[in-house]
Amino acid sequence: MTLQVRDTCLCLHSQRAARAVARRFDTALAPLGLKNGQFSLLMSLNRPAPAPTVGSVARLLAMDRTTLTANLKPLERRGLITVAPDEKDRRARRLSLTAKGLALLEQAVPIWIATHGAIEQALSFDADALRDQLNTLAQVAAASDGG
Numbered sequence: 001m002t003l004q005v006r007d008t009c010l011c012l013h014s015q016r017a018a019r020a021v022a023r024r025f026d027t028a029l030a031p032l033g034l035k036n037g038q039f040s041l042l043m044s045l046n047r048p049a050p051a052p053t054v055g056s057v058a059r060l061l062a063m064d065r066t067t068l069t070a071n072l073k074p075l076e077r078r079g080l081i082t083v084a085p086d087e088k089d090r091r092a093r094r095l096s097l098t099a100k101g102l103a104l105l106e107q108a109v110p111i112w113i114a115t116h117g118a119i120e121q122a123l124s125f126d127a128d129a130l131r132d133q134l135n136t137l138a139q140v141a142a143a144s145d146g147g
Contacts, residue, residue, distance in 0.1 A: 014134075021119065022037075028112075039105075040061060042101055042105050046102070053093065054095060080104060081101050
C-alpha cells in the first residue's frame with residue numbers, strides 16, 4: 001500500500017510539485033524580502049477600485065480567512081498594504097496596496113517573469129494544458145469536499 005500511495009497519490013504529487021515551484025520562486029524573490037505567497041497576495045491586490053475584501057482575496061487564493069489574515073500582518077507591518085473597514089459594512093475589511101507595496105511589486109514582476117519563463121521553458125509538455133488540468137483538479141476536489 002505504501003508504494004501505491006507513493007506512486008499514485010494525486011495529493012502527494014501535486015504537493016511535491018507545488019513545494020518545488022514555491023521554493024524556486026522563494027529563492028528568486030528573496031532579494032526583495034518576499035516569499036512567493038506574499039507576491040501572489042500583493043498581486044491579488046493590484047487592481048482598480050474598489051479594494052477587495054479579505055473574503056474575496058481568500059477565495060481567489062484558495063486560503064481560509066484565518067490563514068490569509070495571518071499572512072497580511074507582515075505585509076501591513078512593512079507598509080506594503082493597508083487593511084481598512086468597509087465603509088458600508090464595518091464587519092468587512094478592504095485590502096489595498098500602498099505606494100510602497102506597488103513599488104515593490106513593480107520590482108518583483110520582472111523576477112517573476114524570468115523565473116516563470118525558465119520553469120515553463122524547462123517543461124516537456126504544454127504548460128497551458130497543465131494549468132487547465134490543475135484547475136479541473138481543484139474544481140473536482142472542491143466539489144467533492146463540499147467547497
